[in-house]
Amino acid sequence: MSISHRQTASGRPLRVAPAWVGGAGTTDTEHLLPVREAVWVWSVRRYARLALWALPAAALLHGWTTLGIDTPPGPLLVTVAAGWLAAIAMIALAGLLAGSRTRRSALLGLLLGLAGIAVTLPLTALPAGTVAAGAPLDAGQLRLVEVGATAAIGAGWILLGWAVFRSKLVNPADGVLLMLAAAAIGAGAHAQRPLPTVGALLLLAAGTGLAWTGGRLIPKH
Numbered sequence: 548m549s550i551s552h553r554q555t556a557s558g559r560p561l562r563v564a565p566a567w568v569g570g571a572g573t574t575d576t577e578h579l580l581p582v583r584e585a586v587w588v589w590s591v592r593r594y595a596r597l598a599l600w601a602l603p604a605a606a607l608l609h610g611w612t613t614l615g616i617d618t619p620p621g622p623l624l625v626t627v628a629a630g631w632l633a634a635i636a637m638i639a640l641a642g643l644l645a646g647s648r649t650r651r652s653a654l655l656g657l658l659l660g661l662a663g664i665a666v667t668l669p670l671t672a673l674p675a676g677t678v679a680a681g682a683p684l685d686a687g688q689l690r691l692v693e694v695g696a697t698a699a700i701g702a703g704w705i706l707l708g709w710a711v712f713r714s715k716l717v718n719p720a721d722g723v724l725l726m727l728a729a730a731a732i733g734a735g736a737h738a739q740r741p742l743p744t745v746g747a748l749l750l751l752a753a754g755t756g757l758a759w760t761g762g763r764l765i766p767k768h
Contacts, residue, residue, distance in 0.1 A: 592646075598639030599761050602754030605632035609732075610747030623672060630668045633700075634661060636754065640707050643717075643761055649710035656710060660703025666696035697732075704729035708753070717760045724753035 608629035612622055641657040644650050670693050705726050712722030731746020 592643055595639040595642040596758075596761050598635055599643065599754070599758040601632040601639065602636035603751050603758060605629050605636055606728075606747050606751035606754050608632065610744055610751065613743040613747055626671050627668060630664050630671075634664050637661065637664075637703065637707065640711070640757065643757075644710050644714050647710070647714040647716055649714045652706050652713075653710040656703045656706030658703075659699045659706065663696045663699030663701075663703060666692065667700065670696070701729045701732050704732055704750075711757065718756055721753045721756040721760070724749050724756070728753060 608625050612625055612629065637657050637660045641650075641653045644653040647653075670689070673689075708722045708725030708729060710722070711717060711725060712719045714722075728746045728749035731742050732750065
């Protein structure tokens with residue numbers, strides 16, 4: 548932040564901070580933020596650095612569910628935990644990009660992803676081809692809702708990956724990996740088994756890279 552020098556009545560220099568500062572990596576005047584908002588952004592990023600580690604954890608749990616291996620707590624608990632960690636990671640990633648020039652894309656991706664997760668998680672408790680008692684939708688309509696929800700999650704990750712790629716805050720390769728993983732995540736359980744597993748591995752690589760570099764490349768103050 549640049550500081551201009553002026554003299555007070557006593558002759559001493561007066562340090563005046565500008566009322567507007569740019570987001571990290573921003574050089575144009577279109578994306579300037581008030582100082583009070585910039586301080587808020589840095590406090591959000593302190594949380595985001597730690598919460599980003601939820602992304603590789605979610606990728607590990609998601610990859611475990613794609614292998615078809617029986618787990619002691621059951622596949623439902625693992626799936627719910629993976630979705631919960633993915634929601635935390637989406638919020639953290641959007642918070643990390645709150646002061647960048649791609650914050651609008653990150654926010655849209657966050658909203659789409661959270662909407663898809665909110666619809667998908669309750670449906671995981673239902674056996675395949677069944678509906679809850681008193682539900683206004685039949686099995687075929689519920690299937691379409693599930694497909695749309697998984698597509699929304701994939702679209703959310705694509706927008707977040709695009710925001711990472713263009714933000715110039717972290718390694719853009721992590722954004723590319725995130726967008727590639729989004730295609731497999733959007734396919735979900737409707738694709739053949741190798742594809743979701745590959746998507747989980749790509750998400751693990753992207754999440755580890757983002758969590759590792761996010762705290763090192765972005766100033767802590």
